Amino acid sequence: MVMTGGQANAVASAPSPDAMVIEHAWQALGTVADPEIPIVSIVELGIVRSVRLAGVSLVVEITPTYSGCPATEAIASAVDDALNARGISSKRIETRLAPAWTTDWIAPEAKRRLREFGIAPPHVAGARVCVAGISPLRRMAQVACPRCGSTRTHLVSQFGSTACKAHYRCHDCLEPFDHFKTF
């Protein structure tokens, strides 16, 4: 394509067609809810790692949260459906393992919504103390009850309704709740 000066200026001030397709794709992905926690999207959870164009094909990289998470395949097919619905049919969905998914990638807004939904959100993973094999029952970080805010809570089980959550109970309001584990 021969580009005149005027067109070059137009390109500089408006997004390129490629950038628009990518932006369009991100918007579509933003509507894909996590199958097990439908109040947050897979983009907010940090599951979508990148969106790019390879020739005419869109390449979406997603990362598994837990390696055995049964939602992984459902997420890939939901991504496919969401992009098809926006008319993006030429695409590849790839899995990326590294860097490994961390709850630090969950958007602050999504953490707030998790709490409102009754799930205590994760802490910052870097702050997690990991000392070789030592006193596992004592070094669990405090988890605040999402209902009453009390930190007088205790761990019932390392695993709650899904692999990514632990099961807690509040001593003040006496309610059980899920904690999205720091990972």
Add this chain to the structure above:
Amino acid sequence: MNTRAAPPLFEYVLRFADSDLVLAQRLGEWVGKGPAIEEDIALTNVGLDLLGQARMWFAYAGEIEARHNGRGRSEDELAFLRDGPAFRNLLLTEQPNGNYADTMARQFYFDQWQRLALDALSSSRDSRIAEIAAKAVKEVAYHVERSAGWVIRLGDGTPESKRKMQAALDDLWMYTGEMFVPDAVEIGLIETCTAADVRNLRDRWLSNVRVVLDEATLSVPGGAWMQGADGRGGKQGIHTEHLGHLLAEMQFLPRAYPGLQW
């Protein structure tokens, strides 16, 4: 199926895949039988993590096989269509569930080992191994907390729970030796910084185990004789009598109905 001897890297990756798969199957046997619903769910979730890790290792093993002889087996073929002697899992992982202390002792020894091994592998020269290990070790950190927590609760619990926990630790002790003895397959890969040098992990493993057992008011078992540590153990495909029974249950469906789709 293979006309040429399997490459060492295939053998090595298969060991991790098989240990994860076999232990996941054992944990799956608890489904619907856990002592409390929270435990039922927790055991299944640990099993699910291990199954997910097994799939990543199997997928890689299949790719290595394809590079080597043109055709690589799928995850399902590797899991369901091999017989016992082709399995490379640690003997510890195939031991029966027994009582809850037996299940937790098996998990505790394995989790402590797996965490150190995966941590070392996360800096493997083989970038795929490093990626899988870095992913899996985060999950295993939770497994260790859980199994160590149970060892402490049962050990520092009632006289009966303490007796059972100690007996379980003693019974399974002889299967922990082979975890730290590399064979020719491993040595070659250790030299290229591909495999974890498990010889370097033993002291740390023992000290981590000891910290938990001290808190649990239990003793570190003292037996010196180790099953399979002479290079004729699970990693070489020489198994205890328990593996065949496990495989019979796990593999029945895909073998009775080849190619069956869910």
